[in-house]
Amino acid sequence: MKALLKWAGLITAIPVTLLGVLWAAQGFGLVEIDPIACVGDCQPLKGPNWRWAVAGVLTVIGGMTGVLVLTRSLRPKR
Numbered sequence: 001m002k003a004l005l006k007w008a009g010l011i012t013a014i015p016v017t018l019l020g021v022l023w024a025a026q027g028f029g030l031v032e033i034d035p036i037a038c039v040g041d042c043q044p045l046k047g048p049n050w051r052w053a054v055a056g057v058l059t060v061i062g063g064m065t066g067v068l069v070l071t072r073s074l075r076p077k078r
Contacts, residue, residue, distance in 0.1 A: 020061075029047050
């Protein structure tokens, strides 16, 4: 059961990391994507935005930490 939870965590941590990369790229002004599913008055992110850059970097750090911890815990013991 523990291995199943670790695999589920790993499957979650990988997309979180990729989402953080996207947010960071948008925050640094490298990528411009129009809003897809907007509920309110959404404006597209144009140019650099430090809030998205910080959120992206922190999300990448959190996701990569999860990936590293979970892959180490899933290795067979010697």
